[in-house]
Amino acid sequence: MFQDKTLVCRDCGSEFTFTAGEQEFYAEKGFQNEPSRCKNCRQAHKANRANAPREMHDAVCASCGKETQVPFLPKNDRPIYCSECFAQKRANQ
Numbered sequence: 001m002f003q004d005k006t007l008v009c010r011d012c013g014s015e016f017t018f019t020a021g022e023q024e025f026y027a028e029k030g031f032q033n034e035p036s037r038c039k040n041c042r043q044a045h046k047a048n049r050a051n052a053p054r055e056m057h058d059a060v061c062a063s064c065g066k067e068t069q070v071p072f073l074p075k076n077d078r079p080i081y082c083s084e085c086f087a088q089k090r091a092n093q
Helices: 020-029 039-051 083-092
Strands: 005-008 015-018 057-060 067-070
Touching: none
Parallel strands: none
Antiparallel strands: 005 015, 057 067
16 A cells, blocks of 8 residues: 655755655554655754754733743633643643
């Protein structure tokens, strides 16, 4: 069913093989997209993300009103909670 495919890395432009086994794994996990980076670029990208500091955004807790910071851009469609209120809400579920 699956056959090896040759893809082009979006970072370095080199060709790499997306093997039948990898395709089967992606299908089992429900992944929709093929890999866009070769193994070396994928590892480098992952290492860079792990070492990069997270951009934090100021917000006000919807429960206690305390100023807090969150690692995502707050929107008005969902409440934002400080870490203490978030932990308390999770414990009550």
